[in-house]
Each structure stands twice: as C-alpha cells, then as structure tokens.
Amino acid sequence: MKKNKPKYRQIIDAAVTVIAENGYHQAQVSKIAKQAGVADGTIYLYFKNKEDILISLFQDKMGYFVEKIEEEIAGKEKATEKLLTLIENHFKILSDDPHLAIVTQLELRQSNKDLRLKINEVLKGYLKVVDKILIEGKENGEFSSTLDVRLARQMIFGTIDETVTTWVMNGQKYDLTALSKKVHELLIHGCGGFRSKG
Amino acid sequence: MKKNKPKYRQIIDAAVTVIAENGYHQAQVSKIAKQAGVADGTIYLYFKNKEDILISLFQDKMGYFVEKIEEEIAGKEKATEKLLTLIENHFKILSDDPHLAIVTQLELRQSNKDLRLKINEVLKGYLKVVDKILIEGKENGEFSSTLDVRLARQMIFGTIDETVTTWVMNGQKYDLTALSKKVHELLIHGCGGFRSKG
Amino acid sequence: MKKNKPKYRQIIDAAVTVIAENGYHQAQVSKIAKQAGVADGTIYLYFKNKEDILISLFQDKMGYFVEKIEEEIAGKEKATEKLLTLIENHFKILSDDPHLAIVTQLELRQSNKDLRLKINEVLKGYLKVVDKILIEGKENGEFSSTLDVRLARQMIFGTIDETVTTWVMNGQKYDLTALSKKVHELLIHGCGGFRSKG
Amino acid sequence: MKKNKPKYRQIIDAAVTVIAENGYHQAQVSKIAKQAGVADGTIYLYFKNKEDILISLFQDKMGYFVEKIEEEIAGKEKATEKLLTLIENHFKILSDDPHLAIVTQLELRQSNKDLRLKINEVLKGYLKVVDKILIEGKENGEFSSTLDVRLARQMIFGTIDETVTTWVMNGQKYDLTALSKKVHELLIHGCGGFRSKG
DNA sequence: CATGAATGAGAGTTCATTCAT
C-alpha cells in the first residue's frame, strides 16, 4: 500500500502548502515535487496523475474530518448537541490548519467539473453524518417531524460552508470557532428565533 | 455605449451557451465568436479581453437578478414574505435559464481568484437586498431581535446556493421552484420547526 | 496628383510624430490616422498600404534633404568646402527636427528587409551627391588621386550616420552641429591628422 | 552552466541559420527548434524567451569577435598595425560566416528598441578595443594629438559597419577582405590621402 | 471623398507526463 509510505504523505502535504501559497493554477507538479523534496518523476510512482494528487489530498483530509467528527459526536446524546459538536469541530479543524482552509474553500473549487464531481463523492461521507443527526433528531422529537432531511442537510452544509468561505476570504482575521453557537442556534431555530408562542 | 449595441448581447449570450455546453476551460474565444456569429477580432471591439466577457456576463445577468427581485419584493409588506419572494425568484430565474444556472453554479467558479474577486464584488448587490430584509424583519419583530445579520445572510445565501448547486449537479432533473416554500420554512424556523411550546 | 493634397502631408507628418513618440512597432495605422485627424480608411485613399506611407515619408524628407544640400553646395568652389557644407547641413536638418532624427536613425531601421531595400533606393540620390564631391575633389587634386570613390563614400556616409545615431541614442543632449568641423577634419585627414612630413 | 551544454550551441546555431535564411520576422521559435532538432519546449530549458536567444546569440558571437581580435592585436606593436588587424579580422570573421553577416548586419537590426539597447551593451566591448587603439596611437604619436577619440571611434566603427552592410546588401558577391588595406588607409589618412607637403 | 466597424490569420510559451539512465 503506497499510502503508508512516507513519501506519499510528503507529497500530499507539499501539495496543500503549494496550493495554499501559490493558488490552484500556480500549483505545478514540479513545484509540488520541489516542496516535497522529490524529483518530478517520483510523483508518478505514488500518484496516477495530477488530479489523483488532489483527490487523494481531499480523501485524506476529509477522511480525518469525518473520523474526528464521528468520534466527538459519539459521546453526545441529543441530536442538537451532536449538531453543535459537528459545527464546532468543522470550524476548529479548519481554524487549526489555515492552509487546508484556503485549499478546500477557495483553491480546490477552481478545479474542473470532473474533479469536482469526484470531490463531491468524497463529501458524501460527511453528508451522511449530517443526515444521521437529522434523522435521529426527527425520531426523538428534537427536530420537526415534517423536516425534509435533504433540504435540511443542504441548509446545514451550505451555511457552514458559506460561513467558512467568508471567513477565509476575509483573511481568516476573526475567530471562526466563536461563531459555532450562533450558527447552531440559527440552524435550529431559523431567523425567527425561538418562540414560546406564535 | 457599447452595452446597448446588439453584438454586445450576442456575444454575452454566446458565451453563456458555449460555457454551459463545453465547460469553462473549453470555452475558447474563437468558439464564443463562432457561436455569436462574429469574427474573433470583433469580440475585442466590445470586450477588453476574455476575462472581461465573463465579468460582463456576470454583471449583466446578476444585475437583472437583483433588479427583478427588488421589483418583486417591493410589493410585499412583511419581511418573511419578502424572503419567500426572493427565494422563489432566485429559483425561478435559474430554472428558466438552465444554461445560466450551469454557468453561475458550476463553470464560473473555476475561474481564477482575480475573476472570482470581481464576481464577489457584483454579488454584494444581492447580499445587500438580503440584509435589508433581515434588518426590516428584526425591526418589526418578525425575526429575533438578537439575530446576527451577517450570519443570517450567510445562512440564507449558503442555503439557497447549495440548493441550486445540488439541483444543477443532479442534472436539473427535478422542480427547483417547488422547493421554495420548504426552504423558506427552514430558514425562518430552522430544523426545530415552529413550536408553540418550547 | 495626390501628393499635393493637404491630407497627404497631414498623414506623412502624423506618421513621423507617431513613430517618433511611440516607436516603429507601436505605430499602428489607426494611431497615425487619429493623429492626422482622418479616418483609418482615408489613409488608403492616399497610400497603397502602410509600407507606402513609410517609403513616401522617407522619399519626401530625403528629397528635401538632397535638394537643400545641393542648393547649399552649389555656392562652394572646393570639394572640401562642399563636403563640410554637406556635413553641416546633414547635422543641421536633423538637429532642427528631433522627431525626424529619431525616425530615420532608429525607428525606420526596424522595418523589414523589403522596406529597407526601398529606402536604400531613395538613399542613392544622397550618395550620388557625395560621389560627385569626391570625384570633383580627385580631379582638382584636393583628394588623393588613388581614392576609391565607393569606399570613401561608405566612409563618409558611415561616419556621418554613426555620429548622428550615437547622438540620437544619447537623447540628442549635446550640440550635434558643433561636431561638423571635427568630423570633416577626420574625413579629410584621417586619424593620422594633417602631416607636413611623413 | 547551461552555456556549455551541446544543445545550447545547437539552438544558437540553428537561430543564426533560420534567421539568415528566413529573415528576422519569419524566424519563429518552432522553426528554430526544428532546425536545432529539439522540441519547441526544449528551447525554454536553455533560454528565458525568444529575445534571450537573440541576445545570447549576439553575446556569444560578439564575444568571440572581441576575443579573437584582442588576441590578434596583442602581437602588434603600432596602433596603425593594430587597426589594420582589427579591420582584417572584422572582415574575415564575417566573410567566413555569411549567415552570421546577414544576421548581424541586416536581420538583428529589425529587432525592437529593447533588444537593440541590449545589443548595444554588448557592442561596447568592441568599441573599447577601438578606443584603446586610438588612445595608444595618440600617445605614441601615430595619431594626431588633437584626435577626438569618440568621434574617431564613430568614424572607424561607422565606416567598417557601412562597408560590411553594403557588401551584405550586394549579396556578398565580392571579396570583402580585399578591402581591408584600402579602408585602413582611408581611416588613417582620410580622403586627402597621405601628403608629405600640405 | 470620407468613414469606421468588421475581419481573421498567425505565434510565443507553459506544463503534465514519460522514460532512459
């Protein structure tokens, strides 16, 4: 398994750095090779082609993402708590790795449709976690019984994603993690806020 | 004013068609010229360069977007009604122009950072409309008085955008406009739904 | 005869200005037309093509050059005096018209071989004047009886031309005409200078 | 050092051939690559861009020029002998390489001002050699003590250059080297020739 | 005579990938 060899990770990490610092369109294979400390040709011993580096990068990082979040969620009882944990961790992981945030929110989106379709495939793992929380919440009465899971998932992911992207575009200058509770509150009660009476 | 000459529109429309049918990276100037029925060089009598075509395209279409939505909103009294109208029109305009939907949701996002920054500039007009609705809703008590306008705007835009993108990526096979009410409901009351009692 | 119409001269003069100020490769027909205050198409009512403007420009200016010099020379008796007069006038005409100097010494030389061959054709009129002086000087004993007229002509023209070019390349900052006597002295007596005894 | 690799020279030599045979404006990079027997992209492993090929070509050839002439001059005692040697070698080197003569006298002069300024920089090395001869000649009494070195240098370079250019423009049909002595004689004694008595 | 909108051919350069060493 090539994925366990040290150079595999070296190249993935080099790709994140190079893309974050130079932008997607200025991230040539030769630059990644140099950053990784290997020859251009060596890249092709570990990856099929350039696209494969990017997909692998995404799978690798997103795999950790899902794993980490599932782990943290496991300890929570209520769906709303789980959703908060998901938001908190999503924000935290990207806050802790500014390069990764730039790469996933801005740079990788410049890739062509094919690559984006493959990235979406990878994203499904994340979306399944969201779906599971939503279904659980519907079942135990925390969420509306008429909730459309697919739409709610799109709202949750869309909102989190837009929040992170705005933060990255503004230069990661403010504290993203501090927004978790307010975003959570918004997602649970909407713009209307919590009402005891209509 | 070049913008009023027929060839200006011909070229913009040709660009939408060519990008939608061939993808961003396969939309060569010569292809756009051919589709528009003009010579390659003619493009440069109306646009500074290729990037200028894309920005103009976005400004042009988004300008209509904002104009149309502001017009429709004007007739509504309540902020929630205005939000519904915004969602309905957003979905309707893109539903009515499948090519435009592909271009704005998928293809134009592949552009480089410079172009994307300029596109974001244009988007600000749309976000201001959303902000106005939110502020109004806070003032007349429809929305929570503690609502964070910026976060709420990110939720609204993120949700709408993600909903449209998902629809486009799935081949525009289902009725997007039919989702307006449910998306609206979600944005107002959140996953928790409307509760008469906490 | 088109050459006598006012627009003919307007265009020639515009060409000199535009080439001097923008350089040969940035002297587009449209720029010359604008400077001349006529439409692009009008150029082609007076000149066959762009090359024709440049050749006409050269013929026109060089014609004045030869005419002026022949006129001044006519009043001189000795060949050496005639040579001095030629140098003085050559330097003076170009000193008096800095744009023309730039155009003839630097810009027009960037033209392609065809155009340069035609320019050389025009130059022959000037070289004939030089030849006449040389032959006269040989006949009346002012110049060596073994003088190779062709080589001497190349020396005279090469020296004058190089002197003017150096002056133009240095920004026309010093007084070119002040060099006439010394250049003349050099051409008559060479580096060795005048010697009463070998 | 790329300059010592065989392909570096292959490309330079190919450029001389292609420019001489097709003219400056018809010397496309792809043509030079083909002539050199390498791929288009290979050119850019050895040269920054097309202009860099031409400057390198000039530096390379002119470097040899100056080196060769300085070497030959070193063995001569008198300034006049040195000048003769310079002329002889200048003529000989270009006579021996007809392609190079075409390139330096006609084609490279069509380059834009930027390139020509860089070429002039290279030429300064040659002009310094001329200056050294002139100063030496003044010091040891061979040349006039009142000689203006800058003007004399312009005469010498202008005359040699004009002589070579005329020879190239006439199709290199006559023996250029045979003119060395007469040109030398002209430069030393001028049109007046050698006089024992004024 | 004069206009100026329209034409369309033509070339330098980058970079993912290969393969002989």
Add this chain to the structure above:
DNA sequence: CATGAATGAACTCTCATTCAT
C-alpha cells in the same frame, strides 16, 4: 526505487486592410 531532461499540444489577442454606407 528515483531521477530530471525532454516532449509537444494548445490558445489569446493584434492590427493591416476592406467595403457598405
């Protein structure tokens, strides 16, 4: 396993010239 020199396809933009008005 690792190297890195070599490959070659692909595309934007300029500008001299024309011709319908």
